[in-house]
Amino acid sequence: MLASELIAARYQMALSLGFHIVLSCVGVAFPALVFLVHRRGLRDGDADALVLARRWSKVAAVLFAVGAVSGTILSFEMGLLWPGLMSTYGDVIGLPFALEGLAFFVEAIFIGIYLYGWDRLPPRVHLLTLVPIIASGVFGTFCVIAVNAWMNAPSGFRLVDGEVVDVDPLAAMFNRALWGQFTHMLVACYIVVGFGVAAVYAAGMLRGRRDHLHRTAFRAAMAVAAVAAVIQPVVGHVTGMRLATDQPSKLAAMELATETTARAPLVLGGVLVDGEVRGGIEVPNLGSLIARAGIDREVPGLDDVPVDERPPANVVHLAFQLMVAIGTALAAFSAWFWWRDRRATRRGTAPPAESRRVLRAAVLAAPASVVAVQAGWVTTEVGRQPWIVYRAMRVEDAVTSNRGIWISLAVVVVVYAAMTAGAVVVIRGMAARWRATGGAELPAPYGPEDPPGGDEPDAARAAAERDVVR
Helix, strand or coil: CCHHHHHHHHHHHHHHHHHHHHHHHHHHHHHHHHHHHHHHHHHHCCHHHHHHHHHHHHHHHHHHHHHHHHHHHHHHHHHHHCHHHHHHHHHHHHHHHHHHHHHHHHHHHHHHHHHHHCCCCCHHHHHHCHHHHHHHHHHHHHHHHHHHHHHHCCCCCEEECCEEECCCHHHHHCCCCHHHHHHHHHHHHHHHHHHHHHHHHHHHHHCCCCCHHHHHHHHHHHHHHHHHHHHHHHHHHHHHCCHHHHCHHHHHHHHCCCCCEECCCEEEEEEEECCEEEEEEEECCHHHHHHHCCCCCEECCHHHCCHHHCCCHHHHHHHHHHHHHHHHHHHHHHHHHHHHHHHHHHHCCCCHHHCHHHHHHHHHHHHHHHHHHHHHHHHHHHCCCCEEECCCEEHHHHCCCCCCHHHHHHHHHHHHHHHHHHHHHHHHHHHHHHHHHCCCCCCCCCCCCCCCCCCCCHHHHHHHHHHHHC
């Protein structure tokens, strides 16, 4: 395998993972957001909340279709690009892949039931069809993360003369790294979707659309995003605590630690040049305190890692710090927003959502959250290098020997660009039609039809909703 072909395989896998991970976030967290507004609509007789549930479910269906394509491409790439991995360890990691396929079909079935259940199912039954969608999305993510966690903390097998023996699929699936990585990713999904949806309606409010529908959507999405953003730093810290013993080379790269030492400083910024850290700001003792939960505890350094087993330290360090910086900023913004909102409620003053600066910050939070997720995955994957299975198989031993990977990379770029453009065109077209109709498509989804003229006031529609629910 030529070095250029290996690079092409890495680029293709990175592109596919980076594209699909955003859609995975939507598949996991968006149905929960739909559930929240749908439940509010039934409970409070809020017709606008039901309009949001119906609209969001259609957007989710479009993105689910795109995610199905990118996920299929990704599954083929595992075998086509990395046959050494799958031929050697396929029996070890096959179980979570199979279960993820089942979860995908369950999710697809119930998405169809939910979409076509409007006006056809009893209100509460229709609401409950979202539960299998949420559960299957979470479980599918659990299965995929189980495979990646296994690559970071391999278990459930023994190597004897280069052959895999004594395979235990459950032990491989429930490895040491699983719960931390899964929780970290699950919370990240809610951050991305929460801020993403909030940004859409914040942009609308900046254009003057300050109606009840926009305010309801913005507050619901911000509530989900805020809870997730505030707890994520804690989840991330707990997840990273295992690295000192399980993946010391990754931790050394993240901390840009050149030598193993106690009372290690926290290095902010900086790059490693000729074995020396340049341009960084050192905070004494904080590295040991954060990474090892004790000032006197040692942080592993790159000097303990053989040269040919060291990950690209600068890439890992900068990606990790970018993720932490954005995550901290999002948590601070979320906490401040809800503190100001509660204070405004008590004092009877304007809520922060009425401020254009706050709305602009909410718009910026959406792409920032996506960047944070991508940076987190760069930290995870590049930090494991040069291993595809940590200390069990190198990347160059897993990659295909076939030529032409640059061609497949170009094809994948075109396919993803086309899917992105198509999804944007479809969703923008849907949004334009919704604005043009003013929500007339869903006056009261479970009640009698509107009287001739269709001008039933919002209050009357809400009252009709409450009567139907009762």
